[in-house]
Amino acid sequence: MSVNRRQIAATRNxxxxxxxxxxxxxxxxxxxVNAPAVASALRCMDKGAAGGGAPTLFDGVLPFxxxxxxxxxxxxxxxxGFTGGAFMFCTREAFAATGGFDERLYWAEEGAxxxxxxxxxxxxxxxxxxxxxxxxxxTIFRNFSLLQLPVFVLRMVFSPSxxxxxxxxxxxxxxxxxxxxxxxxxxxxxVKVSNAITLxxxxxxxxxxxxxxxxxxxxxxDSPQGKVRFVIRxxxxxxxxxxxxxxxxPFWSLLxxxxxxxxxxxxxxxxxxxWQAWACTRAAIWVWTHVWHWLTHF
Numbered sequence: 001m002s003v004n005r006r007q008i009a010a011t012r013n014x015x016x017x018x019x020x021x022x023x024x025x026x027x028x029x030x031x032x033v034n035a036p037a038v039a040s041a042l043r044c045m046d047k048g049a050a051g052g053g054a055p056t057l058f059d060g061v062l063p064f065x066x067x068x069x070x071x072x073x074x075x076x077x078x079x080x081g082f083t084g085g086a087f088m089f090c091t092r093e094a095f096a097a098t099g100g101f102d103e104r105l106y107w108a109e110e111g112a113x114x115x116x117x118x119x120x121x122x123x124x125x126x127x128x129x130x131x132x133x134x135x136x137x138x139t140i141f142r143n144f145s146l147l148q149l150p151v152f153v154l155r156m157v158f159s160p161s162x163x164x165x166x167x168x169x170x171x172x173x174x175x176x177x178x179x180x181x182x183x184x185x186x187x188x189x190x191v192k193v194s195n196a197i198t199l200x201x202x203x204x205x206x207x208x209x210x211x212x213x214x215x216x217x218x219x220x221x222d223s224p225q226g227k228v229r230f231v232i233r234x235x236x237x238x239x240x241x242x243x244x245x246x247x248x249x250p251f252w253s254l255l256x257x258x259x260x261x262x263x264x265x266x267x268x269x270x271x272x273x274x275w276q277a278w279a280c281t282r283a284a285i286w287v288w289t290h291v292w293h294w295l296t297h298f
Contacts, residue, residue, distance in 0.1 A: 006175065008085070009101035016100055022092050031056070036226030037128040041089045045187040049088025050121030053114065058134035061185040063195045064201040066137055072206070078125045081118075081265050085110030086132040092118045107163070107170045113177040115253050116194035118262045136173060141186050141194075144171040160245070198234075201235070209235045221290070234287045240280025247273035 005011075012026050023045055025082035027033055035055050046199055075084050088110060089097075093192040098116035102107045117123050130160050142151060153162055163169045163175055185191075211219075219225040257263040 007103065007106060007173065009103045009105055012085075012109075013100040013103065016095050019092075024090050024092060024095055025086065026088045028132060030135065032131045033087055034128065034130065037126055038132055040128055041124075042127050044124040044126075045089065045091055046120075048122060049091075049124045051092040051114075051117040052124030052126065053085075053088040053110070054126040055083055055129045056086045056132045057129050058137070059131055060134040060183055060205045061136070062134045062137055062186075063199065065195075065199045066134065068206075069202065074127075074129055078127065080109060080269060081125055082114050082261075083125050087115070087130045090117055092264065098259055104138060104168045105164050107174060115249075118253065118266070119258055121255050121259055122261060135183070135250065138183075138185055139173055141257045143252075204232050204235055205239065208232045226229050230287070230290070233283055237283035237287055240276055241284065243273045243277035243280060 015026070016024050023042060024043070024076045025033075025038070041052060041054075055074045057074075058066065094117055096114065097120050098163075100114075101115070103109075105112060112121055155169075194235065214229075215264075218227060219229050221227070221230060247270055250266040250273065252265060254266050254270060257266065
């Protein structure tokens with residue numbers, strides 16, 4: 001069927017309403033599914049699941065850290081109980097009960113749909129990933145500079161409602177991508193520098209927690225190792241403050257659960273976010289206390 005309204009949520013809803021089957025699958029046009037994922041989804045719905053999705057891997061030319069994060073995302077999606085919208089499924093009853101994808105959203109509509117499905121029953125994240133295009137990442141590299149991307153992330157954290165409901169916020173990424181350059185990775189000096197810095201940050205984020213197993217007595221602050229450890233802790237503690245707004249999502253959803261299994265999963269996710277947020281807050285206070293002491297000694 002033809003959909004004149006160019007919006008992801010509206011297009012998915014049009015397909016769901018036009019379908020005649022008892023099981024609905026929503027697959028992005030640039031995603032390749034596989035038989036094991038489809039069979040697993042059908043088994044889950046036959047066993048009573050309201051819906052679910054699959055984690056994704058990416059094709060095409062991409063920086064190494066994107067593929068590294070995608071591998072960690074396979075386990076992270078399973079533990080968190082959320083997936084992206086490249087491959088989602090649900091029963092017709094659950095689709096009708098939720099009203100489908102929220103058409104007020106121009107981005108992250110799959111996350112809102114997953115929360116809505118969780119209110120209807122069990123939401124399953126498959127172990128089997130699907131393959132989707134990495135062109136969104138390449139689009140980001142073409143349209144965002146090294147300074148613009150952090151600003152975009154901060155706007156997403158502190159003003160999510162505005163970012164999700166205004167088309168202009170994600171116009172360049174989701175709706176106006178340059179299809180002729182979809183398969184090419186920008187090769188400018190700025191992109192290379194940005195990728196190098198981002199790779200370093202990703203390595204720090206992934207390996208930083210290992211420092212918790214090293215006693216501070218082995219890395220005193222006045223030693224080179226201690227200074228490196230201090231910088232790593234400063235970075236991790238400030239990045240981790242994002243867990244405060246993230247904790248709001250599972251907490252708000254806890255109040256609307258119907259299934260006790262989903263309530264337990266969301267409660268665990270909320271507790272984890274709260275624990276990480278508080279730990280990072282304490283670490284940030286510790287960092288700034290030491291910075292203040294150093295400054296007062298100059």
